[in-house]
Amino acid sequence: MKFDVPVPCFYGKLDFCDAIREIGKAGFDAAETYDWKTLDLEKVKNTCDEAGVKLISMCTSDFNLTEPENREHWLRCLDESCKAANRAGADMLITQVGADTAKEREYQHESIVSGLTAAKPVLEKYGVTLMIEPLNTIVDHKGYYLTSSREAFDIIRETDSPFVKVVFDIYHQQITEGNIIPNILNNLDLIAHLHCAGHPGRHELQKGENNYKFIFEEIDKAGYEGYCGLEYSPTVSPEESLAQFRKDYL
DSSP states (O other), rough: EEEEEHHHOOOOHHHHHHHHHHHHHOOOOOEOOSSOSSSSHHHHHHHHHHHHHEEEEEEEEEEOSOOOHHHHHHHHHHHHHHHHHHHHHHEEEEEEEOOOSSSHHHHHHHHHHHHHHOOOOOHHHHTTTTEEEOOOOTTTTTBBOOOOHHHHHHHHHHHOOEEEEEEEEHHHHHHHHHHHHHHHHGGGGGEEEEEETTTTTBBOOTTTOOOOOHHHHHHHHOOOEEEEEEEESSSSSSSHHHHHHHHHHH
16 A cells, blocks of 8 residues: 655645655655645646655545536536646546535435536546545534445446546544445445544544554555555644654554
């Protein structure tokens, strides 16, 4: 397994390109970010090339898939986000599915599947993988629709595209449902990316209830070759936190 550093979590106060350089200095070869609209994407790509750090993922500029009325706007935003990903050298985009509108879950589920199905030609055109993300509503994302990894995997199967996958966030799913290792290993073909953080607190991995060393070993043995983003808030300096991660897990 490979690991990347989300820029906003560790270096949100730095100039983005300076943050990329710091990530490279810390010994990591990949980064991810969320909002791309304020970035000079060509400059970011050039800096990544110089620093030997790949920007693997960003977020779409719209997150609303639970309402069919929003679909055309979401697709336009997806197209612009795919163009941005190509310019920055990123191969993946994360999209949250949107708020629970209080309509029947079957209606909202179908809206998500239909939206992702309509997205397939866009993703194929740009060669970008789109990832939906189940999140917890207990601590961090009250009112969000998609909490269950099982439903996320069902959505991916129904959409049936190699360009539509799940980003499995171990922190969120520990809060929501646990059963982390079986849920990942039994659906590894549907997962394009992982996130991790210690729970409770969303800090360093060793400051939580999960045995991440064992989790990573099991995922490695299953053949996962993608990245896991260190999506946590460090309790010490970024440099010290990342150095301790490397010592403990690499």
